[in-house]
Amino acid sequence: MKSIVKHSAIFILAMSSTSLFAQQKEVKLPPEATEFYQPVPRKVTPGQENNMAPDDAIVLFDGSNLNQFESNRSEGGAAQWTLSDGVMTVKPRTGDIRTKEAFGDMQLHIEWSSPTEIKGEGQGRGNSGVIIMGHYEVQVLDSYESKTYTNGQAASIYKQFPPLVNAMKAPGEWNTYDIFFTAPRFNKDGMVISPAKVTVVHNGVLVQNAVELKGPTEYIGIPNYRAHAEELPFVLQDHGDLVSYRNIWVRKL
Missing domain, CATH: 2.60.120.560 (Exo-inulinase; domain 1)
Structure with missing residues (x-):
């Protein structure tokens, strides 16, 4: 009896995990949902030659x-x-x-x-x-x-x-x-x-x-x-x- 209960619990857990995974796969987002425009990185002018200081240094x-x-x-x-x-x-x-x-x-x-x-x-x-x-x-x-x-x-x-x-x-x-x-x-x-x-x-x-x-x-x-x-x-x-x-x-x- 214990063995049946144990295997039933494992089966239910596996089915729940499968169901959850299926639900996650069904979530569809438009590309705009993961885009943001703030904050805007400030502009920095790099050094004109190698290793020269940028203008915010x-x-x-x-x-x-x-x-x-x-x-x-x-x-x-x-x-x-x-x-x-x-x-x-x-x-x-x-x-x-x-x-x-x-x-x-x-x-x-x-x-x-x-x-x-x-x-x-x-x-x-x-x-x-x-x-x-x-x-x-x-x-x-x-x-x-x-x-x-x-x-x-x-x-x-x-x-x-x-x-x-x-x-x-x-x-x-x-x-x-x-x-x-x-x-x-x-x-x-x-x-x-x-x-x-x-x-x-x-x-x-x-x-x-x-x-x-x-x-x-x-x-x-x-x-x-x-x-x-x-x-x-x-x-x-x-x-x-x-x-x-x-x-x-x-x-x-």
Whole structure:
């Protein structure tokens, strides 16, 4: 008897599912039902040449001055890096520099070049970094023909994620990073409710695909989120090497 009841229930459920599926298939909508006209995306004029800023971008460095940057020391002050021929270069031992403006979710374009004079190996060779919000580092390093730990090579999320591939150009040539960043979200108690996410395109090649960061960059130890402001400046690192930068712009998202 139990077996009959069981099989009857299964039969009824199957028939119900079939009926529901049949009803779903019978629903027909005109194409207009899935079209909408609001909101209308605003118009943006792309850069006239490759990698140039679109007209809605905030241009932070166009080669003319360092006015959009300051020293990353607690007291601030003018950025002390070298400016020559439209390029800014790390001036060793003057310290990191940061943007005067704060950013959260953003699209960041930045170009950089390793020194042509080869010195050192691994982390001692053309080392710098783009430290988003002052916490989350996309590594800058001469990884063209130099070995180091893979989650510390160029285009890695430092000490967290190695790049999918090594897309480095030779020392002295210009590399491009296009970084798409989603800032972390914290609740009122300071707990992270949505981790930071980063996508990095290195010289036109996808190398970080919407990775979820484990926390801020740590040289030693395990990263752990600590609540911070929704927008913060990003930092360019002075690691003692003559790394150069040009054509830096941001679009707030």
